[in-house]
Amino acid sequence: MAITLHDSLSRETRELQPSHPDGVYRFYNCGPTVYAPAHIGNFRTFVVNDVLRRLLELEFGKDKVHHVRNLTDVDDKTIRRAREEGRPLAAVTKQWTAKFHADCQALNCLPPHDEPTATGHIREQVDMIEVLMQKGNAYRAPDGSVYFKVSSFPGYGHLSRVHERELQHGSALAGKVHAADADEKEDVSDFALWKAHKADDGDNAWDSPWGRGRPGWHIECSAMSKKLLGATIDLHTGGVDLLFPHHENEIAQSECCNGVPFAKHWYHSEHLLVDGKKMSKSLGNLYTLDELVAKGFSPMAVRYTLLMGHPRKQLNFTLDSVHAAESALKTLRGFHASLPAGGATSHTFEPVVAALKDDLNSPAALGALFTIINRPGGEPDRESFDQAMFALGLDLTAAAPAAQTVPAAITALAEQRWAAKQAKDFAAADALRKDLTAAGWSMLDRKDGFSLEPVKKP
Ligand code: AMP
Ligand code: ZN
Numbered sequence: 001m002a003i004t005l006h007d008s009l010s011r012e013t014r015e016l017q018p019s020h021p022d023g024v025y026r027f028y029n030c031g032p033t034v035y036a037p038a039h040i041g042n043f044r045t046f047v048v049n050d051v052l053r054r055l056l057e058l059e060f061g062k063d064k065v066h067h068v069r070n071l072t073d074v075d076d077k078t079i080r081r082a083r084e085e086g087r088p089l090a091a092v093t094k095q096w097t098a099k100f101h102a103d104c105q106a107l108n109c110l111p112p113h114d115e116p117t118a119t120g121h122i123r124e125q126v127d128m129i130e131v132l133m134q135k136g137n138a139y140r141a142p143d144g145s146v147y148f149k150v151s152s153f154p155g156y157g158h159l160s161r162v163h164e165r166e167l168q169h170g171s172a173l174a175g176k177v178h179a180a181d182a183d184e185k186e187d188v189s190d191f192a193l194w195k196a197h198k199a200d201d202g203d204n205a206w207d208s209p210w211g212r213g214r215p216g217w218h219i220e221c222s223a224m225s226k227k228l229l230g231a232t233i234d235l236h237t238g239g240v241d242l243l244f245p246h247h248e249n250e251i252a253q254s255e256c257c258n259g260v261p262f263a264k265h266w267y268h269s270e271h272l273l274v275d276g277k278k279m280s281k282s283l284g285n286l287y288t289l290d291e292l293v294a295k296g297f298s299p300m301a302v303r304y305t306l307l308m309g310h311p312r313k314q315l316n317f318t319l320d321s322v323h324a325a326e327s328a329l330k331t332l333r334g335f336h337a338s339l340p341a342g343g344a345t346s347h348t349f350e351p352v353v354a355a356l357k358d359d360l361n362s363p364a365a366l367g368a369l370f371t372i373i374n375r376p377g378g379e380p381d382r383e384s385f386d387q388a389m390f391a392l393g394l395d396l397t398a399a400a401p402a403a404q405t406v407p408a409a410i411t412a413l414a415e416q417r418w419a420a421k422q423a424k425d426f427a428a429a430d431a432l433r434k435d436l437t438a439a440g441w442s443m444l445d446r447k448d449g450f451s452l453e454p455v456k457k458p
Helices: 040-060 076-085 089-106 119-134 162-169 219-229 240-258 289-294 299-306 319-337 350-357 362-373 382-392 408-422 426-438
Strands: 004-007 012-015 025-029 065-069 138-140 146-148 191-196 213-215 235-239 266-269 272-274 441-446 449-454
Touching: 004 266, 025 040, 025 219, 040 065, 040 235, 040 266, 040 272, 040 289, 040 299, 040 350, 040 382, 065 219, 076 089, 089 119, 089 289, 119 138, 119 146, 119 191, 119 213, 119 219, 119 240, 146 240, 162 240, 191 240, 219 240, 235 240, 240 266, 289 299, 299 319, 319 362, 319 382, 319 441, 350 362, 350 382, 362 382, 408 426, 408 441, 408 449, 426 441
Parallel strands: 025 065, 025 235, 235 266
Antiparallel strands: 004 012, 138 146, 146 191, 191 213, 441 449
């Protein structure tokens, strides 16, 4: 059974096949901006991409997948953070790159084969911009910035259907509003390929044919994917917020520069939400992996939680769901320990991998896993179980959460509070919660009971 995956460009579900004669499948995943810890919303995207990477290995062979994921280590956000902290940009980005790697490892994400950085590829980006200038797809503004001329690329907007959207709203792209805006662009829809140096950028500037400056964000992915994977890649992925403008701009730059299609297949996974809103740094509604570990959860339960929803549907994150993931993992660990050593058998776990191959349907895969485990009689097949765990990336040997010892007096207070709440004596319940908080414990109410955890230190 082949891997089929929704393609954001054609809006169809299509089979994945390597298009190059060497049979190597070329896969580019837009990576993180390294100026703060990635939150578990970001990790939803990276875990989904990790499952994809694992499936590609199973399908085409370990040596027949080339996976590239970049690190954005220069942009407005990274520079601002370095300025605020009075540190060199490289010190900030190195620190957060190391943290990102540690979190990826804890979540059992396979490292990409290449992890290029924007600052390590200035030459390649400048080269690409030069070609775009020569071909008339880009122009230099009076301040020394270089912009991509969106009107020079008829294919602009096909991925995100931005023209349709903009036409409906009668705005910039459709109306070709020529703005004498502060950005010095000829058209408001044009985007920066090269940004002229500004005082706020400090030392973070490089020489170019247009003067000192730094690359715009979008050009790094076009330049680095071309260098490492070639002009046409098999699959390009990212979170749904990257569809426009980032990926639309990548297509425009790459196709105008190289004259061939950029990516054969586009895949965008949906967001992780909290209380119905996208988990994001700007909304401040985020959880980091460390915060969840401090609450007593294992990284593997966080991974499991991120796989509980279909990757193309939004997933609302709750602590209840991580509790559920933790108990599912406990069952899996017990099951794994009881598996017979080997031998072919009646209960194969192939439906788990089959569900993943069908448009990465991870909730169906987890459902199939437990259906097979709970099937009476027969003998489960260890080899296909191990393969299912590999595809899901669930490492059952990873540490289970350390058991927390809650003092008996705290448990007694919590039980009193639970009873007060059941009796709808909310004043008493609130007072008891205050006592618990003062004693350094917070109580999480669930439908069927409560759990206790140490109050998080700010
Ligand atoms: P960034 O570090 O902001 O460039 O984001 C890294 C990746 O995380 C991108 O692919 C984003 O689309 C993705 N992302 C950001 N927020 C979320 C979220 N709440 N849920 C899922 N993916 C996200
Ligand atoms: Zn990118």
